[in-house]
Amino acid sequence: MSGPRSTADPQPGGSLPGLDLRRLRGYLDREAPDLVDGPLRGGVLAGGKSNLTYEVTDGRTRLVVRRPPLGHVLATAHDMGREYRVQRALAPTPVPVPQVLLHCPDADVIGAPFYLMRHVEGRVYRVPAELTALGPAAVAGLARSLVHTLADLHAVAPDSVGLVDFGRPDGFAARQVRRWKTQLDASRSRDLPGIEELHDRLAAAVPVAGAATVVHGDFRLDNTLVGPDGDIRAVLDWEMSTLGDPLTDLGLLLVYSARLHAPGWPAPGDLAAAYADRTGRDVRDLGWYVAFASFKLAVILEGVHYRYVRGQTVGAGFDRVGERVPPLIAQGLSTLGES
Template identity: 45%
Template sequence: MNDVSEGLDTRAMSEWLQGLEVGLQPPVDFERVGLGQSNLTYLATDAKGARLVMRRPPLGELLASAHDVAREHRILSALQGTDVPVPLVHGLCQDAAVTDVPVLVVDFVEGAVLDDRRDAEALDPAARHHVGFSLVDTLTHIHALDLEQVGLADLASHKPYGARQLRRWSQQWDLSRTRDLPDLERLTERLAARDPGPGEVRLVHGDSHLRNVIIDPDGADVRAILDWELCTLGDPLADLGTLLAYWPQAGDPPTMRFDASTVSGFATRTELVEHYAQVSGRDVTSVPFWHALGLWKLGIILEGVRRRQLDDPRNLTAMGEIPAKAVDELVACAHVVLDDAD
């Protein structure tokens, strides 16, 4: 069990959770779970085994607008009852007597989480092949939402998404970088030159990958897609690009990315793109831009994780300290994607 004493006032939180009237019976035990390097996730288990999940921002000093758990609460609440598989929302704790930061509380979703390569190897070969397609289907459900109907039309800007992303994440790099990285600066310039310009305005999850879904352990259908802190409005192909960025396959340059998708039987990136085109009906010719942008963003996110870990070692998790080469490898991989597209 991981220490939660610095992330939660467990006594005060236990009393607050019991006030939700969801049937929790004391005592309530708390455990930090998952490998998340951003918002921290906890499991609360009561005396009869009922479970709830909580998320709070990371410890230490945060960049402005980052790790907005209250915003994540708004998004998940808006998606209740839609075709998008998400956990049931129970509440948002903003009581200063309980917590110094907002804490999101949702239902525990039964299923499998592919947190380790061994989890992927344990899947039936047919399930391995299916899970990527189910994740793509989940993205198409997100992208099909009527923004006005779910009340999220004002969630973010409707201006061209590529330019917004390049501007925002360049600022994040400037604020969180630990060193100069000319190859990243050159990648930023290459991406700006390939920006496809205005596109559809849809809900975009922003962090779609295997570790952010709970699946049926037998058939591998997605039961819930998690971690909505990067959700925004923009071009739906950005989510496909993010999925590809997190989807290494045999023959790729070496990176420290989670490599479950390299296990025999998993769909290839080409198969995922073809499936998305088929089920969504969208033109996917600009996918290389979004794929490379996803790798660029992932590199910047990891640099931010490195900065937080250097500033406050309490943000270390089971993955340990993120090395500089993890960022460098992703930048190199993004250049390869653009080279192949050229």
């Protein structure tokens, strides 16, 4: 995963924030003795604002480790077993995922459950300037590839990959509204005007959902690794995946995509039309899903802000996360007003 950059480069056998490399090496010696050869070194991969991601290597094999954040872990929000399971299940499908290798539910090994996967070569695009350098045609092609990847995910029949029990799709959208309100209440550290109104209006107008699919839960461009020819090589960060309403993924993608002001990047309406054309799904109620995505993202970022003010984050860039929450609340209310 070459897009995110390591923020630390300890000496072989050293420790990283939240990951003791000596203890990890001992675990690998027991569970996969032929996987690595020699002391491990590595660093924290920049970019993630929730679960922690590390790149480790013995100088020959490059691996990636995922574990929950260092503190304030909300129930079910950082389940390493779910991330591991869904990626393993999707491996034989058209959805590009990293090759997962091991899942360790034992928190005593490194201080938290974790899983291990192989490194994937690719770039992460995070800001419009990075896209602008590609040129409009390449940017449009990348957007098309992103939408097609989401459509491919939603085309996977859960029972065909052993995920029929991966979630409770009945009442999914209404339950999601309640869940994120619960997450908000568990992460409150300041007043957020308008967020109660946004929640109440969403809860009062939940649309009737179509057929349930596997949903990623945080599908966006910078949760993918992109190859040099613009192909999506891997979809990352499956911590919120489940079975549910696929339009929740599309709504969130549109909220994120509206901030990618690069020549060639399609307007949100064009992305929605491309998705509808690829999948045949009815997107007439998409305004509610965009408003819900604004609420959900506001709650996620508020949780990150909550951990930041308590010194429980690792890496740079967390000091300004909190200021992004009020505009999302306003966007959600505005979108519901338009709908």
